[in-house]
Amino acid sequence: MDLFEIDSLKNNSKNEVEKENILQSNLMTFEECVKADENDELKNFCSKFQIPPNTIYFCGNSLGLCPIESEKVVNQIIQEWEQNHIHSWNLAIQLPLKVGNKIGKLIGAEENETIIADSTSINLFKCLGTSIAIQKIKNPNRRSILLDRENFSNDLGLLKLLSTDEYKIRYFDDENQLEDFLNDDVVCILLSHVNYHHVGSVPINLTEVNADFAVGCTDKYLNSSPGAPAFIYVNKKHQNVTWQPLTGWLGHQSPFKMSKDYEPTVGIKNFLVGTPEVLPISIIDCSVEITLDAGMQLIRKNH
Numbered sequence: 001m002d003l004f005e006i007d008s009l010k011n012n013s014k015n016e017v018e019k020e021n022i023l024q025s026n027l028m029t030f031e032e033c034v035k036a037d038e039n040d041e042l043k044n045f046c047s048k049f050q051i052p053p054n055t056i057y058f059c060g061n062s063l064g065l066c067p068i069e070s071e072k073v074v075n076q077i078i079q080e081w082e083q084n085h086i087h088s089w090n091l092a093i094q095l096p097l098k099v100g101n102k103i104g105k106l107i108g109a110e111e112n113e114t115i116i117a118d119s120t121s122i123n124l125f126k127c128l129g130t131s132i133a134i135q136k137i138k139n140p141n142r143r144s145i146l147l148d149r150e151n152f153s154n155d156l157g158l159l160k161l162l163s164t165d166e167y168k169i170r171y172f173d174d175e176n177q178l179e180d181f182l183n184d185d186v187v188c189i190l191l192s193h194v195n196y197h198h199v200g201s202v203p204i205n206l207t208e209v210n211a212d213f214a215v216g217c218t219d220k221y222l223n224s225s226p227g228a229p230a231f232i233y234v235n236k237k238h239q240n241v242t243w244q245p246l247t248g249w250l251g252h253q254s255p256f257k258m259s260k261d262y263e264p265t266v267g268i269k270n271f272l273v274g275t276p277e278v279l280p281i282s283i284i285d286c287s288v289e290i291t292l293d294a295g296m297q298l299i300r301k302n303h
């Protein structure tokens, strides 16, 4: 019986004694825990992380553990910089897309729909700004933006900045209500898959669910170091309709022209703004490899 079933049984039970009995009868004994560890198909993955001694780490929702390989990959970047100075940019500049595509495999994206850049909030700003701009072209009469009331506190601030007086923000309290809010007035909907982080913990397939845009952080279940940059996913069908609102030099068609007139580059690279955070992205690279190797289905089964 999994945790959801236990929860629903408990919630539906009539009295406290019955609830306690259900809980007790489903608790594992110490011996059962040891046996489950022995049979764990992912047990060899423990050796890939710095796990504090005598600890079962349940704080991946706040900060993932450090992959042992991370020191090596960071040192490689430093050596490359030492030896090749300005030429080390050649490798570094490719990292956001190279590693973005690896995250893309975890979230069911197609090639060149995911890139690493900036923070979650900044990426959300780009997604919302782009979707509002696309709707201005395709459905200019729409006026309402739907927001889950439980969304992260930053999100409302971003929306207010983008929506001005033209749009009305409408809240829903849970996704079961969502259908009642859907009509021809809706510009875009901002939803959390899990409050707030899930990539690396809960499987999702963005192509299957026909997602338009998505953002996520990497420092939680993707174990990529405190404050490492986030990722942004943009469905190919939205990539070249218009450009994202933060028109930076790396999203420009010819970055080194330093042109005052913005000409967006094609594809997901338009969602870059400025210089990539090379050292943490190299850690994302090695940690995502570990997650891909383990496989999302097995990670989920282990919960």
Ligand SMILES: Cc1ncc(COP(=O)(O)O)c(C=O)c1O
Residues within 6 Å of the ligand: 119, 120, 121, 122, 124, 151, 152, 154, 155, 192, 196, 197, 217, 230
């Ligand atoms: C939906 C959402 N928005 C914004 C944030 C803030 O992220 P950041 O600090 O990377 O900007 C988070 C972080 O968890 C989030 O889940």
